[in-house]
Amino acid sequence: MTGPAVFLARARSQCVAGGVRCTGAEEVVARVFAVQAQDVEAAALGLRARARGLTRTAVREALEDRRTLVRGWFMRGTLHLVPAADVHWLLALYGPRLVSRAARRHRDLGLDEDVYGRAERVVVDAVAAHGPLTRAELAERLARVGVEPEGQAPVHVIRRAALAGLVCHGPLRAGEPTYVALRDWLPPPAGPQPAGDAAVRELVRRYLRGHGPAAPDDFAVWSGLPPGTARRVWPEAAPHEQGTDEQGTDEQGTDEQGTDEQGTGETGADGPDPSPDVRLLPAYDDYWLGWRDRDAAIPPDFVRAVRPGGGQIRAAVTVNGRAAGTWTRPRKGNVQVRMFAEGPDRAAADVTAETADVARFLQS
Numbered sequence: 001m002t003g004p005a006v007f008l009a010r011a012r013s014q015c016v017a018g019g020v021r022c023t024g025a026e027e028v029v030a031r032v033f034a035v036q037a038q039d040v041e042a043a044a045l046g047l048r049a050r051a052r053g054l055t056r057t058a059v060r061e062a063l064e065d066r067r068t069l070v071r072g073w074f075m076r077g078t079l080h081l082v083p084a085a086d087v088h089w090l091l092a093l094y095g096p097r098l099v100s101r102a103a104r105r106h107r108d109l110g111l112d113e114d115v116y117g118r119a120e121r122v123v124v125d126a127v128a129a130h131g132p133l134t135r136a137e138l139a140e141r142l143a144r145v146g147v148e149p150e151g152q153a154p155v156h157v158i159r160r161a162a163l164a165g166l167v168c169h170g171p172l173r174a175g176e177p178t179y180v181a182l183r184d185w186l187p188p189p190a191g192p193q194p195a196g197d198a199a200v201r202e203l204v205r206r207y208l209r210g211h212g213p214a215a216p217d218d219f220a221v222w223s224g225l226p227p228g229t230a231r232r233v234w235p236e237a238a239p240h241e242q243g244t245d246e247q248g249t250d251e252q253g254t255d256e257q258g259t260d261e262q263g264t265g266e267t268g269a270d271g272p273d274p275s276p277d278v279r280l281l282p283a284y285d286d287y288w289l290g291w292r293d294r295d296a297a298i299p300p301d302f303v304r305a306v307r308p309g310g311g312q313i314r315a316a317v318t319v320n321g322r323a324a325g326t327w328t329r330p331r332k333g334n335v336q337v338r339m340f341a342e343g344p345d346r347a348a349a350d351v352t353a354e355t356a357d358v359a360r361f362l363q364s
Contacts, residue, residue: 004322006213007297011321013212014287015050016279018320022051025062026083029069032210034080036286037071040172042315043081045282048361055364064171067186071169071177073098073159076224084186088165089193093200095163097225102156109153110146118145119157124166124181132170132178200225200233211290218291276319278350280327280335280358283315298323302340317354319347327355335359 011017014032022028028050029035037043044059062069063081070084072091077098082090106116122141127133139147139154147153158179161167170180194202207219216234220227281287288294288306295303299322306316306323317325317337324347325339335355 007321009213010211010291011287011297011318013210014290016281016287016318016321017277019277020050024051025054025059026066026068027051028054029081029083032286033206034075034082034210034286036284036289037079037081038284039282040071040177042282042284043071045280045315045358045361046285047081048358049279049281049285054361056361057364060172070186072162075222077101085190087168087182087186088189089195089199089202091163091165092193092195093203094224095165098163099160102160106156106160109151109156110148111153111156115146116157116160119147120161120164120166123157123161123179127167127179128181128184132173132180134173134176134178136176138179197233200229201235204230204233204235207290214291221292221294222290276347276350277321278324278347278354279318280337280351280354281316281318284313285316287318288313288316297321299340305340317351319350325351329358329362 008017012020015022015028022031025047028047032050035043035046044056047059048054063071068084069081070087071079071081072087074080074082074090074094077094106112111119119142122145123138126138126141135154135158138158139149142154142157143149147157158167162169162179162182165182167179168182168185170178170185172178193199203223203225204219207222208214211218211222216230217227219225219234220230223230287297295307297318298306302323305326306314308314315327315329316323317327317339323340325337327335327337329335335358337351337355339351
């Protein structure tokens with residue numbers, strides 16, 4: 001599944017081309033379903049690239065005040081931002097798998113079941129009694145029950161407690177993540193939650209909306225679930241495999257209930273927009289991670305410019321869903337863009353506008 005039409009359809013699904021933009025952080029995450037969030041600032045910049053007029057303050061409010069978005073370990077065992085309403089069923093789907101996968105690493109760190117049992121109680125009791133605590137603050141307490149405070153052991157204890165649904169990421173404190181009791185941070189699930197194959201089917205549905213056109217092997221790469229599981233639950237006729245709306249919109253762009261399936265604030269026509277649509281995507285953006293062929297939207301001569309190796313993915317400029325350059329922002333200084341080749345005047349103007357919008361966002 002390659003070619004310009006596929007790139008553009010996927011980029012539209014990801015809200016990075018065709019004029020498609022959402023109105024807020026929650027709408028972006030609902031549309032693309034998950035935003036990689038190993039780096040908190042990069043995740044926020046990924047939301048900005050997909051929204052209209054989003055502010056940094058609004059992202060923080062979604063995470064910390066409204067608590068409608070939650071940062072946690074889900075797809076591929078990597079930190080993502082997901083809708084708060086989906087946290088519990090995602091943890092049920094991923095938690096046991098990821099804990100089992102990390103068992104050898106836990107043993108190497110001296111975290112056998114006896115040590116972990118004591119450590120888990122320390123973490124849960126500490127966040128319940130003292131509110132949001134940083135990794136360093138929890139590591140200090142974990143040292144009292146035999147967990148080496150230096151190195152990776154504390155974060156593995158915290159991660160496993162999070163995968164068990166006991167703790168989750170809370171507010172940032174001076175730029176540092178904190179952890180809180182999940183039951184205190186989020187309300188219990190509202191109604192029945194999908195489980196087993198039903199949960200995987202729901203994940204497929206969300207994936208197709210944010211990544212179609214796609215195939216089962218693409219989903220397996222993105223989700224980290226076994227390819228056989230993906231094929232077993234894949235819908236017989238997945239509309240987004242052909243690049244159409246997986247919710248079955250009518251000609252007016254409404255679903256069966258007559259609502260705007262793309263979100264009330266999304267802009268952009270249903271057909272491809274031939275005019276340049278420029279986005280400045282942050283490092284490690286999900287747009288480069290959602291399919292089996294992760295370099296398909298990068299010109300072959302410039303793959304190393306975006307993906308230099310060692311798991312790195314650089315901040316990139318895209319034009320109509322295709323990589324057209326890279327960008328950096330020095331700690332103190334303006335955004336610097338390096339285009340792979342000169343483009344049309346309109347694209348150059350849009351690069352300038354996007355650069356200015358990154359600066360606006362970072363100051364908002």
